[in-house]
Amino acid sequence: MPFYHKLGNIPHKRHTQFRQPDGSLYSEQLVGTLGFSGVSSLLYHTNPPTKIERIGEPVPFSYKFAKEAKYAPSHLRTLGEKTTGADYLNARKTMLANNDVAISICNPSEAEMKYYYKNAIADEVVFVHEGSGELLSQMGKIEFRPGDYLVIPRTIIHKFRFNEGQVRLLVIESFSPIETPRRYRNHFGQLLEHSPFCERDMRPPTELINETEKGEYLVQIKKEGFLHQYYYDFSPFDVVGWDGFFFPYAFSIHDFEPITGRIHQPPPVHQTFEAHNFVICSFVPRLYDYHPLAIPAPYNHSNVDSDEVLYYVEGNFMSRKGIDIASFTVHPGGIPHGPHPGTVEASIGKTGTEELAVMIDTFKPLHLTDEAMKYIDEKYPMSWKDHQDPPRAADMMD
Numbered sequence: 256m257p258f259y260h261k262l263g264n265i266p267h268k269r270h271t272q273f274r275q276p277d278g279s280l281y282s283e284q285l286v287g288t289l290g291f292s293g294v295s296s297l298l299y300h301t302n303p304p305t306k307i308e309r310i311g312e313p314v315p316f317s318y319k320f321a322k323e324a325k326y327a328p329s330h331l332r333t334l335g336e337k338t339t340g341a342d343y344l345n346a347r348k349t350m351l352a353n354n355d356v357a358i359s360i361c362n363p364s365e366a367e368m369k370y371y372y373k374n375a376i377a378d379e380v381v382f383v384h385e386g387s388g389e390l391l392s393q394m395g396k397i398e399f400r401p402g403d404y405l406v407i408p409r410t411i412i413h414k415f416r417f418n419e420g421q422v423r424l425l426v427i428e429s430f431s432p433i434e435t436p437r438r439y440r441n442h443f444g445q446l447l448e449h450s451p452f453c454e455r456d457m458r459p460p461t462e463l464i465n466e467t468e469k470g471e472y473l474v475q476i477k478k479e480g481f482l483h484q485y486y487y488d489f490s491p492f493d494v495v496g497w498d499g500f501f502f503p504y505a506f507s508i509h510d511f512e513p514i515t516g517r518i519h520q521p522p523p524v525h526q527t528f529e530a531h532n533f534v535i536c537s538f539v540p541r542l543y544d545y546h547p548l549a550i551p552a553p554y555n556h557s558n559v560d561s562d563e564v565l566y567y568v569e570g571n572f573m574s575r576k577g578i579d580i581a582s583f584t585v586h587p588g589g590i591p592h593g594p595h596p597g598t599v600e601a602s603i604g605k606t607g608t609e610e611l612a613v614m615i616d617t618f619k620p621l622h623l624t625d626e627a628m629k630y631i632d633e634k635y636p637m638s639w640k641d642h643q644d645p646p647r648a649a650d651m652m653d
Contacts (some may be wrong), residue, residue, distance in 0.1 A: 258457070258499055258500065259498070260459045260498070261304050262395050262460060262462075262463050262496060263299075263463045263494065263495050264299070264496040265297070265299060265496040265497065266299075266497050269297060270283065271280070271617060274381075278327070281299040281302060282299070282303045283297060283300075284298045284299075284300060285297055286410055286501055287501055288408075288432055291395060292563065295499055295500065296465050296501040296502055297499055298496075299493055299494060299496045300495075301493040301495060302366060302487075302489040302493050304491070306488075306489075307485055307486070307487065308487050308488045309486045310485055310486070311484030311485075312484065312552075313482065313483045314475075314484065315481055316344070316474055316480065316481055316482045317480035317481075318357070318626060319624060320622040320623070320624055320625070321624055323628065324622065324623040325636075326587060326590075327590070327636040328586050328587070328592060329583070329585040329623065329631060330578070330582060330584050330585075330631070330632035330638075331350060331582065331584075331585070332579065332581075332628050332632060333350075333360050334581040336348070336473075336581075336630075337471050338363065340364060340604065341362070342363055342365040342368075342369070343361065343363045343365075343372070344368075344482070346362055346363040346364070348361070349626060350464065350583060350630075351583075351621045351622065351623060351624065352621065352622060353548050353621050353622060355429070355430055355431065355530070355531055355532040355617060355619060356378070356428060356530070356533050356615065356621075357428040358425070358427055358428075358564060358621075359426040360422065360423075361415065361422075361423075361424040361425075362422060362424070364422075366416065366418075367415070368414040369474065370414070370473040370475050371414050371472065371475070371491050373410060373411070373412045373474055373477070374407070374410075375409060375410060375476050375477060375478040376430060376475045376479070377409055377428040377429055377477075377479050378408050378431075378530070379405075379407045379426060379428055379429075379430055380404055380405070380406050380426075380528065380535060381404070381424055381425070381426050381427075382424065382425040382427070382508075383399050383400065383401055383402065383405065383424060384401065384423040384424060384425055384580075384581065385401055385422060385423035385544065386417055386422030387400045387401065387419045387420075388415060388416050388422075388472075389415070390405050390413060390415060391464055391501060392411050392413035392503050393406070393411060393412050393413070393494050394459075394460045394463075394493075394503060395459075395460025395462050395463045395503045396460055396477075396507050397460050397461070397463065399505055399534075400471045400507075401510060402507050402508045402611070403507050404505065404506045404507070404528075404535075405504075405505050406503060406505075406528075407503045408432070408501055408502070408503065411503055412474055413442050413503065417595060423581060424611060427535060427615060429530040429533070430531070433528050433529075433530050433535075434528065434529055435527075435528065435529070436528070436529050436534075437529065439451075447641070450514045451511050451514055451555050452511055452512065452527075456506055456510040457504045457506055458504055458505040458506070459503075459504045460502060460504075463496070465480055465495060466490035467490070467493065469488055470487065471486060471487075472486065472487045472488070472489065472491065474486075474487065474491055480587075503526045508539060508613070509539070509613060511527060511537045513525070513541035515541055515544070515545075517546035517549065518544050518546050518549055519544050519550065519552075519554065520544070522536055522614065525538055525539075525586070527594065532617060533616060535613065536614040537612075537613060537614075538565075538610060538611065538612040538613075538614060539611060540607065540609045540610070541607060541608045543606055543607055550602060550603060550604035551602040551605050552599045552601075553593055553594060554593060555592065555593030556593060557588075557591040557592075557593070558589070558592075558616075559588060560588060560618055562588050562617045562619075562621045562635045563592075563614065563615075564583060564585050564586075564614065564615040564617075565584045566581075566583050566612060566613045566615075567580055567581065567582045567583075567584075568580060568611040568612075569610070569611040570608070571609065571610065585623070587620065588602075588620065595638065596639060596640075
């Protein structure tokens, strides 16, 4: 996120002597993107971050694309997914992916990870559908609650601590940096007045953790289809201070201010984040269109250049039988889609919606995984037939 933040103790000048109470030097570490040309932060460690104790055997951690998947609209029903004794990583199940993004569900049942985690190849956006707790990282602590997006840049070592109760997460891995939409920023990087959110809505880390005890600490590093096992005799949370523009942060979907108009507004008005070849959008409670002849339901449209994924979070989804919270609908590029029969007329005169959803639009085809095929609703591609049961209005969100 391109705004400056700092926590803890740091020296007056970069790359100068900064000594510990015993007279030894703190270890300075630059963490950043695009070589030395992107956003970065400087961290100051009690121990050299390069001091590896040992490396264990890598553990396979990947997904396979489903060979039997059809080129067709898809509906995945994941509400009933339960995991027992599963932590944050082994509860993760990837539903859709391509070379730019991977989209997963994650319902961990363990309250706290017994290891530390680093994604070395992707930024992660973790949408908290259900549950609350703390995101702990080298940069400090962030409390989270339902509706939060947690944006975790690649290489940041972190772990989750969940409070009691059901945890349901949507995990979006981006193989390019996650950014705010360019059209909402000026050339300094500041979010503009017409942006549907601003820096005030972002919640950076607020408190350093600074674990100082010696022992065995495992960091699992995700790269190229494996979790690599790195062991240290000190905690990666040994940072005494840092500053810069590169850090994890939280943003609540409830702080997204919807953009409305006299006639139906297209999906880009819901955009929240962008990356290479895909965007993330937030559908939130909003007023419908207010032209006297407006049709609030969206017009039929063909995603010629993109695949469209909707993940349903909350509200009265009235598109059809079977759409529920934690459902995905997937509409591949080239196949027209839109409101179910009856919803266009039913939308006329309606003044607003209370629905919540997350949308991912990709500009390269997405592929269903083997894991996703367990949740497929085989009847969905034909659900626009006139003879179906009276529909309810979920497609009014896209």
